[in-house]
Amino acid sequence: MSKRLRSREVCADCSAPEPRWASINRGVLICDECCSIHRGLGRHSSQVRHLTHSSWPPSQLQMVQTLYGNGANSIWEHTLLDPSASVSGKRKANPQDRVHPNKTEFIKAKYQMLAYVHRMPCREDDSVTAKDLSKQLHSSVRTGNLETCLRLLSLGAQANFFHPEKGNTPLHIAAKAGQVLQAELLSVYGADPGALDSCGKTPIDYARQAGHHELAERLVEIQYELTDRLTFYLCGRRPDHRNGTHFIIPQMADSLDLSEFAKAAKKKLQSLSNHQFEELAMDVYDEVDRRETDAVWLATQNHSTLVTDTTVVPFLPVNPEYSSTRNQGRQKLARFSAHEFATLVIDILTDAKHRQWGNTCESPKDNVELILQGINSRHNSESQDNDYDSVASDEDPVQEATCSDSCNDGRTKLNSLKWQAPSGPQPPQGPFGRQPLRGGRALSMYETGSNLRQYPHRAEPARSDDGVVLQPFQTNGCSLEAQSTVMENDYDPAPNHSELEDAGPLQATDTDPGAEEDGTLPCTEDVICKTEQITKNIQELLRAAQETKHDSFLPCSEKICLAVTEMAALFPKRPSSETVRGSLCLLTSSASRLHGECLKAAEHCPCPSDIQLVTQQVIQCAYDIAKAAKQLVTVTTKENNN
Structure with a gap:
């Protein structure tokens, strides 16, 4: 950008000359002081980048410059251009105004409240x-x-x-x-x-x-911008997408945390559902952006006149669209040292690559049967040592897949980062x-x-896969509280069971707020017996899916729901163990979703493309039920042996 062109530019918010920063999603250029306020708003309100010291895709920079040059700022200040605005006392900030409260209040009203945007007639x-x-x-x-x-x-x-x-x-x-x-x-x-x-x-x-x-x-x-940005943050390189290289996992063994604590965290990361994993990856992306912008900010400031309260963004600002627990988890990311944060980023890149490409499988049931094998093996030493199924293990790459997509002729890649669309004639x-x-x-x-x-x-x-409106962090019928405990519990999701009251034919086991917590657990042999019954019915359902016998889905789901109800009845209404509550939540909600998907297949006679989607959903529900059942066997065995 030429000096001559820059000399004609002014800050969109206070009219200070020669702005050095841009707000990408607002299409405006801003000065240092106003940028410090934009950063405090968060990326959901304003995505800031330095015009010369940040890395830009050329066409994106051109887009911002074009918007700015064509008067994009008038969109955000529409009502201020009305002569009556001066009569009412409304005015934009000027360079001499104090950062706090004058510029801050104006910028928050302009971009957070959209106070000056032209409103459509009601x-x-x-x-x-x-x-x-x-x-x-x-x-x-x-x-x-x-x-x-x-x-x-x-x-x-x-x-x-x-x-x-x-x-x-x-x-x-x-x-x-x-x-x-x-x-x-x-x-x-x-x-x-x-x-x-x-x-x-x-x-x-x-x-x-x-x-x-x-x-x-x-x-x-x-x-691939999210994973590319994480890679560039660590090693300064990006994948060559033109030649088919879509991921680079930086080799930074000397900089990684290889403690047992970190290994356990990695396993728990792998155990997250796809939706939970996406949310965490997005939050880590935001933290990378915050840290990189901090570095550019400090490198470009006149430190002799640096004013601390206009520059410090110590952690990710609150996003009102997210739950309070997720916002707390996002802020805790700032506590990670560079060493710890690099470990987390590499774990996410590795898992993202695996979740996208996965491994080929011979039939739709393969991934679920990996879990079923673990359930049926009563003396499996792994089940005595951890609460996670074999697909979360990083020892066997074949068993690392965390979702069960239908594999057509064994050639379709597993795609764990896929959004499933609601069935219907029109894409959502x-x-x-x-x-x-x-x-x-x-x-x-x-x-x-x-x-x-x-x-x-x-x-x-x-919305959920079946079109049901979700509260923040609600997935698979449960509300994810993991983000608030990302640091203490290493990605360990703790579901909120109060949102399962409309679970269909099954009810959550923890819906009575007046009930006292009960630490007693059923006999291990009883839990194993019910688990084997669930396993047998799931295997029958998977055979029907493999043989495309869709009319068998509903009878199989009814058997599974009955077995799940009997399994849940073994446990107290309000178990004191958080692990037991989470597993029961997953068990009952997954069975309810399974029944709903099978009803959909039976009642609506969907077209071939839709029935394939329903089949994928049925398999995923079966996977979740099997996983929850195994977790209950594991924790019951462990507690009863103590």
């Missing part, structure tokens, strides 16, 4: 308004008018909107038209480069077919309900809080 049905705006966005991205699209996004248009008539998303349209900067803007707001159109093609496919090969390569980079909208992607799905930085969830009045709720 309508009874906001979803209709959002749909209309999204359709306008779908049409606008074929042009180069970036500020129009940013305005639509600021009003609630959805970057992942699936157009029911056109059968694709705005990113498909931008990719086909070769609109690189539109693609950058959509991606910052959560657009998925791997989203499928009605014919099964991605925006990457559209770009390649239209001859926009540079754009196609950039979209591939966006798909929004980044929390995407179509399952083919060939593996990468974690993108643009899923780390930068999408429209930053606008609470427009955000769509996250």
Whole structure:
């Protein structure tokens, strides 16, 4: 950027000359003082990057400069441009204002409260308004008018909107038209480069077919931005995606924590569900961004005039879209030393690579039977030593897979980072309900809080695989409390059972708040007997899935639910052991989900593509039931032998 051009630029928030920082998702340039406030807002409100000292994808920097030059700031200050604003006393900050409280209050009102954004006329049905705006966005991205699209996004248009008539998303349209900067803007707001159109093609496919090969390569980079950023943080290198290298796991053995404590933490990381793992990876990405921005900040400041209270961001700011427990866990990431944090990052990179590519399997039931073998082996020494199933072991790479996807002809790769879409004729909208992607799905930085969830009045709720609205960190029927205990318990998820009251044919065992905690456990032989009954019924269900006998799903699920109910009845209503409560929660909620999926297969007669999805869900539920049953056998055996 030339000095002559920079001399004409002013801070979007206070009009100070020669701003040195940019807010990527707001499309504005800002000065050092205002940047210190933006950093305190968090990435969900403003993603800041230094114009010259930070690493930029060239097209992303061009996108920000274009937005700034075309007046993007007027979107965030719309009502301040009204002459009546001066009469009412509203005004923007100026360079002479104090950082606290003047500039801080203005910037928070501008970007957190969206106090000066043009508001659409009130309508009874906001979803209709959002749909209309999204359709306008779908049409606008074929042009180069970036500020129009940013305005639509600021009003609630959805970057992942699936157009029911056109059968694709705005990113498909931008990719086909070769609109690189539109693609950058959509991606910052959560657009998925791997989203499928009605014919099964991605925006990457559209770009390649239209001859926009540079754009196609950039979209591939966006798909892998999260893991690429973690790798670059550790070793300063990025994978060569053009040549098919999508992961680099830095070799830093001398810098890693190899203690037994760290090894146990790694196993617990591997035991996380895919949703939990994604959430943790996103939080670690945010912490990497905070640490890197801190380093750039300190390197670019005039230390003789450094004002501490305008620069310090000691931990990740609170994101109001996340639960309090997750926010606490995010803040605890700042306590990791460089040594400990590098170990965690490498563990996440290793697990991310494995979860995406996995291993080939010969049949849909293979992964579940790895668990079943452990259950049926009463004298298995591993089951005496830990509460985790064999798929969480890092000794045998064949058994490390943590999800059970249906493997067509034994050739499909396991894809543990896949979002499962609700069944239905139309792909869902929004980044929390995407179509399952083919060939593996990468974690993108643009899923780390930068999408429209930053606008609470427009955000769509996250949904479970079957379309049920989830509370923050609710997954598989349980509420994940792991983030608050990430440091003390090393990724050990502790479910909240109060959210299982609508569990269907099964009820959670811990729904009576008045009941006293009971430390007694049933006889080990009784638990093993019920577990073998569950195992037998699961094996019958898996045979039906392998032989595509979908009409057998429901009878099998009814047997499994009955066996699970009998198993749960062996335990007290409110066990004092947190491990027992968590296992019972997983057991009963998974059986309820299994019954619901089997009902779906029996009642709705889905098409072949949908029945494959239902089958995957059925297998995953069976896996979770088997895992929970084994955990109950393990803990019961251990406690009764003490």
